[in-house]
Amino acid sequence: MDIQKRIDKAVDWLRQQVQESGTRGILVGVSGGIDSAVVANLIKRAFPQNSLGVILPIKSCERDIIDGELVAKKAQIKTITIDLSQQHSDVLNRTLKVLKDNNLFEEKNQRITDANLRARLRMSTLYAIANQLNYLVAGTDNAAEVFTGYFTKYGDGGVDIMPIATLKKYEVYQWGKALGVPSEVLEKEPSAGLWEGQTDEKEMGTSYSYIDAYLDGKEVPQRDKEIIERLHKASAHKRSTPPFPEI
Ligand SMILES: Nc1ncnc2c1ncn2[C@@H]1O[C@H](COP(=O)(O)OP(=O)(O)OC[C@H]2O[C@@H]([n+]3cccc(C(=O)O)c3)[C@H](O)[C@@H]2O)[C@@H](O)[C@H]1O
Ligand SMILES: Nc1ncnc2c1ncn2[C@@H]1O[C@H](COP(=O)(O)OP(=O)(O)OP(=O)(O)O)[C@@H](O)[C@H]1O
Numbered sequence: 001m002d003i004q005k006r007i008d009k010a011v012d013w014l015r016q017q018v019q020e021s022g023t024r025g026i027l028v029g030v031s032g033g034i035d036s037a038v039v040a041n042l043i044k045r046a047f048p049q050n051s052l053g054v055i056l057p058i059k060s061c062e063r064d065i066i067d068g069e070l071v072a073k074k075a076q077i078k079t080i081t082i083d084l085s086q087q088h089s090d091v092l093n094r095t096l097k098v099l100k101d102n103n104l105f106e107e108k109n110q111r112i113t114d115a116n117l118r119a120r121l122r123m124s125t126l127y128a129i130a131n132q133l134n135y136l137v138a139g140t141d142n143a144a145e146v147f148t149g150y151f152t153k154y155g156d157g158g159v160d161i162m163p164i165a166t167l168k169k170y171e172v173y174q175w176g177k178a179l180g181v182p183s184e185v186l187e188k189e190p191s192a193g194l195w196e197g198q199t200d201e202k203e204m205g206t207s208y209s210y211i212d213a214y215l216d217g218k219e220v221p222q223r224d225k226e227i228i229e230r231l232h233k234a235s236a237h238k239r240s241t242p243p244f245p246e247i
C-alpha cells in the first residue's frame with residue numbers, strides 16, 4: 001500500500017478510536033522530534049478542530065523548543081506550552097533529599113531517575129489536559145522503540161493510543177516527509193532529550209537501521225542482534241499489564 005493510503009487509514013483509525021471511546025479529540029506531546037511531529041500531523045488531519053499539541057519543556061535545549069513550535073506551525077495544529085522545569089526540580093530535589101537523609105540515595109542511578117521523572121511529569125500533565133478536554137492521549141512510540149522497550153514505563157509509554165507503533169523508524173521518516181514535517185526535524189538525530197548530549201543510538205548501543213532490519217527479518221551483525229534481543233527480553237514487563245498472584 002502506498003504511503004498516502006496508509007496515512008489515510010491511520011487517520012480513519014484515529015477517528016474510530018475517538019468515536020468508540022466517547023471522547024472528543026486527541027492531544028500529543030510535541031518534542032521537536034520526528035515521532036511526535038508525525039503524530040501531531042495525523043491527529044490534526046483526523047480532528048482539525050479537536051486536536052492539540054503540547055510543548056512541555058523541562059530544562060530543555062532551545063533547539064527542541066524552537067523545533068516543537070516549528071512542527072506545530074507547519075502542521076497548523078493548536079498548541080500550548082507548559083514549562084515544567086520548576087516542578088521537576090521540586091519533586092526530584094525533595095525526593096533525593098529525603099532518600100539521602102535516610103541513607104537510601106544511589107548516586108549511580110541519579111541520571112536515570114532525573115530522566116524518567118521528566119517523562120512521567122509530562123505524562124501526568126498530558127492526562128490533566130485530557131481530563132479537562134475529554135481527549136485521548138496519543139503516544140509516539142514507533143515499532144523499534146516498542147520492540148526494544150526504549151521508552152519510560154508510564155512516562156512516554158503511558159498513553160491511550162499508539163498510532164505509529166507498527167511503523168519502523170525509516171517508515172516514520174517516510175511518513176514525516178509525506179506529511180510535510182520541516183526538514184530541520186527530519187534531519188535531526190533521534191534523541192529522548194532527557195539529558196544533555198543524549199542520543200537514542202548512543203544509549204541503546206545499536207542503530208535504528210539495524211533494529212528496523214531485524215524487524216524486517218533481515219540479517220544484522222551478531223553483536224547488534226544480541227543487543228536487540230537483550231533489550232527486547234529485559235523490557236517485556238513494559239509491554240504487558242502488571243503481574244498478580246493467583247490467591
Ligand atoms: N522484570 C520486571 N518486571 C516488572 N517491572 C520491572 C521489571 N524490571 C524493571 N521493572 C520496573 O521498571 C522500571 C524501569 O523501567 P523505566 O522506569 O522505564 O526505566 P528504564 O527502562 O531504565 O529507562 C527508560 C529508558 O527509556 C529511554 N527513553 C525514555 C523516554 C523517552 C525515550 C525516547 O526515545 O524519547 C527514551 C531512556 O533514555 C531510558 O533508556 C524499574 O524501576 C522497575 O520499577
Ligand atoms: N519537550 C517535550 N514536550 C512535549 N512532549 C515531549 C517533550 N519531550 C518528549 N516529549 C514526548 O515524549 C515522546 C518521546 O520522545 P522521542 O524522543 O521518542 O520522540 P520524538 O522526540 O518525537 O522523536 P525522536 O525519536 O526523533 O527524537 C515525544 O514524542 C513526545 O510526545
Ligand SMILES: [Mg+2]
Nearest residue numbers: 031033191192
Ligand atoms: Mg526526541
